Amino acid sequence: MRKAITGHKAVAEAMRQIEPDVVAVYPITPQSEIAEYYAEYVHDGLVRTELIPVESEHSALSACVGAAAAGGRVMTATASQGLALMVEVLYIAAGLRLPIVMALANRSLSAPINIHCDHSDAYLARDSGAVQIFAESAQEAYDYTLMAQRLAEDMRVRLPVIVNLDGFTLTHSVQVVDVLSDEVARNFVGEFKPIYPLLDVERPVTWGPFAMPDYYFELKRAQQAAIEAVPAVFLEIQREFSRICGRDYHGFFEAYRLDDADYVMVVLGSTAGTAKVAVDELRAQGMKVGLLKPWLWRPFPIREVAEALSRAKAVAVLDRAISFGTMGALYEDIATALYPSPRRPVLVNYVYGLGGRDTAVLDLVKVFQELPTIKATEPVLRYIGLRE
Numbered sequence: 001m002r003k004a005i006t007g008h009k010a011v012a013e014a015m016r017q018i019e020p021d022v023v024a025v026y027p028i029t030p031q032s033e034i035a036e037y038y039a040e041y042v043h044d045g046l047v048r049t050e051l052i053p054v055e056s057e058h059s060a061l062s063a064c065v066g067a068a069a070a071g072g073r074v075m076t077a078t079a080s081q082g083l084a085l086m087v088e089v090l091y092i093a094a095g096l097r098l099p100i101v102m103a104l105a106n107r108s109l110s111a112p113i114n115i116h117c118d119h120s121d122a123y124l125a126r127d128s129g130a131v132q133i134f135a136e137s138a139q140e141a142y143d144y145t146l147m148a149q150r151l152a153e154d155m156r157v158r159l160p161v162i163v164n165l166d167g168f169t170l171t172h173s174v175q176v177v178d179v180l181s182d183e184v185a186r187n188f189v190g191e192f193k194p195i196y197p198l199l200d201v202e203r204p205v206t207w208g209p210f211a212m213p214d215y216y217f218e219l220k221r222a223q224q225a226a227i228e229a230v231p232a233v234f235l236e237i238q239r240e241f242s243r244i245c246g247r248d249y250h251g252f253f254e255a256y257r258l259d260d261a262d263y264v265m266v267v268l269g270s271t272a273g274t275a276k277v278a279v280d281e282l283r284a285q286g287m288k289v290g291l292l293k294p295w296l297w298r299p300f301p302i303r304e305v306a307e308a309l310s311r312a313k314a315v316a317v318l319d320r321a322i323s324f325g326t327m328g329a330l331y332e333d334i335a336t337a338l339y340p341s342p343r344r345p346v347l348v349n350y351v352y353g354l355g356g357r358d359t360a361v362l363d364l365v366k367v368f369q370e371l372p373t374i375k376a377t378e379p380v381l382r383y384i385g386l387r388e
Helices: 007-018 032-043 057-069 080-095 120-124 138-153 182-189 213-228 230-245 271-284 302-309 329-338 361-373
Strands: 002-006 022-025 050-053 074-078 101-106 131-134 161-166 174-178 253-256 263-266 289-294 296-298 314-319 346-351 381-383
Touching: 002 007, 007 032, 007 074, 007 101, 007 138, 007 161, 007 174, 007 182, 022 032, 022 057, 032 050, 050 057, 057 074, 057 080, 074 080, 080 120, 080 213, 101 120, 101 138, 131 138, 138 161, 138 174, 138 182, 138 230, 182 230, 213 230, 230 296, 253 271, 253 302, 263 271, 263 361, 271 289, 271 361, 289 302, 302 329, 314 329, 314 361, 329 346, 346 361
Parallel strands: 022 050, 022 074, 074 101, 101 161, 131 161, 263 289, 263 314, 314 346, 346 381
Antiparallel strands: 002 174, 131 296, 253 289
């Protein structure tokens, strides 16, 4: 079914079709409407989910951990300071290998208080052990929410998965979204298979025990093995989903007009749509430019990204957050990927769009036009749309 809906509604629709056993959530702008839509579904009897309203985001994810350990299929949603309050528990959820799916409506972190989009909340959680996926559109937010549930619950993975969608830009804007039928979506997601459920009194287990130095290291290595398994599982799920939905998902990133590009932009989230327009305009003028838009950000697909960028002369990496005291997080990922290459392109880091600052097509055109003039990679931050 083709619908004109917001990103909020698209995510809530995917959640309704998944029908988790438990949703624990605390409202925060710009995520609140995901919770509100889902509360309506519960009230109207469309799902049999236990919706748990709590006193904080820390409590929300804590309730999710308890419900997942008990053997339930569990989801939540948050944004900004809400994720910051959850982070302590997010590390626990990943360390306990709990397949909790979270929608993250990306929003800046305080201070000063700002309710608009940047990626500082996602960057905060980058080393938590949770898988992170970025959506460009409401369609991708819907699709990847369904895929995230399969990915989180795969026996090779069993980790939390975060689906990022830009606050307001995607959450509140109405877009055309093709929604699968409930039957097709539910068959794709499948039945949840709990392992070592806490409530199985016939086979009692301990969750969250104290680990001394003689075991902690090995447990973390096992967790690393789980996240190393994600790429192969991610590709399998993409292929299956593409067959049933008719949309073309393949690979860890979208390569837009990249094959023969001399100058490339790398960007996460909704700004990729703006970048595509800039690419088309400059291609019409004869400039060989292209775009690499990661879907899977954690774990980062180092080898595949390095191969995709190996033919470029210069690459602009755009970070929608400041990693204070160092280069941008996405820039550092790209630099790490390209470091072993004998022919590394010039690599430039741009920070943009903080606190919801608009980034127009012309801004990105200027970035592309600047790339040929940069003779060597300099580890210096550049800024887009900033009043110096």
